[in-house]
Amino acid sequence: MTHDHDLVLRPTAAQTEAALDPPPGRIGGDLVVETLAALGATTVFGLPGQHALGVFDALRRSSLRYVGLRVENNAGFAADGYGRITGEAAPLLLSTGPGALTSLAALHEAASASAPVLAISSQIPTAGLGGGRRGYLHELPDQSASFRGVVKSVHTVRSASQIPSAVAAAWTSALTVPHGPVWVEIPQDVLLAETAIPVVTGVDAFPEDLPPRPELTAVAADLLSRATRPAIIAGGGVVRADASGKLRQLAERIDAPVVTTFGGKGAFPWTHPLSLRSWLEDRHTTDFLEDADVLLVIGSGLGELSSNYHTFAPRGRVIQIEADLGKLESNHPGLGIHADARLALQALLETVTRREDPQAPARVRTVLSRVAERIASQGLTLEQALLTSVRRALPADSPSFWDMTILAYWAWSAFDPKAPNTMHSAQGAGGLGYAFPAALGAAAADPTRPVLAVSGDGGALYSIAELATAKQYDLPVTWLIVDDGGYGILREYMTDAFGATTGTELTRPDYVALAESFGVPALSTSPETLEQDLAKALAAPGPSVVVLPALLRMFAPTHLG
Known part of the structure; x- marks a missing residue:
């Protein structure tokens, strides 16, 4: 009996000829870009640096498109945005030491949100490795140690022959569920040394499937079929698995209301009769979910934001389908099923019995x-009107990327994403500066539709340099900056907690003039003209900036019983 892994791929005549007569002048860096291209990569992000120049020189001889950003952390966010939109591993090219370390916050977000980013960093020359202190520029005692607690896997290279296999292994790791960032590091001298290794053409990487165990889905299907008040919490794992269609089929099969987490926006149609939308920071929603006799949680670890700040206490049976083993039953006991959301939903659809509940939509x-009554009682009409304006201005199929700012906090709960995989934010790790560079990455992935980025004025200053990137590559990103003169949400938190603020008020530039100095069209708008101005900016080719001076407030929390 022959198994697939017993088969040996024979080189084609062209591959044999190319292998026996490789082009002259190739170096270790060529092996990096050749492997990426062979794996299917088309676009890479990053910044050059002294130790990484071998890779960047090789890009000249490659078909890969390079998108260079101005700060390594922003390059990481751009790769994150690209990876979320495409579902492909997004290569991120970095230099040693400071350049590498500057990407850590972006890789933290990618890890928290399960975004497939393949970071490839240079290292000091091999003579300096092994824990000594040779005094090389950018030297760290153990560079990879800085990343092991953040990324899914670390892959080290010490010779040219290791490069293709290490990059392929990292690619496989990044795209095996749960997706996430991975780290490859290659010494400077290995990248620069000439190589006679044949051109890389035959490398393959096959991410492993994660099917559910059938005895577990049989029990889950039985529980759901016999439930009297089932409910579903759909997280980001549903979106990443492209399983929203199967989720809808299951919800309709058993008449189960569905709540989407902030990371799972778009996993279920917003206006569907069974849609409870995304009001997770609301006691009415929490009470409803606690009352379910069978609660199916799929693609969510029920973390802080998804559990109404850990106040959620389900009284019924919990079924949790989760690809990240560390999140399985980590917050609530139940029937834990370690599986990819799409495969698990398919198994349930094949097993569950039709269940009818005409009262579920009511x-x-x-x-x-x-x-709605609770929100209306708080007099927050400005915030709701702004979200309505943004929704009307943004084409239904356009992606949006949101920074950690008050309007984004509103959007988590109240914004209709219109489709799966169109609304993304930094709520995974919660760092500032995500929206604009991530939107640039999404625009690089698909320049045929405009992309919206939303930031506050504080978060905007983290990524303002990337206006140069937007202009250089003419990327169709419209950046909405809500200018309230400081860190607005922290202002609220501190005022509520201490009655005064510290460090929240900011001197900031004239964003319109600053954007225009980069050659990017910009304008200042008002709540009354936002919809018209934003729609016009989104419809125009290339990048643009819309500045909205406004002081926004959050709705009152209701996680306290």
């Missing part, structure tokens, strides 16, 4: 009306 409407 119960959903009741919860949503109670949420």
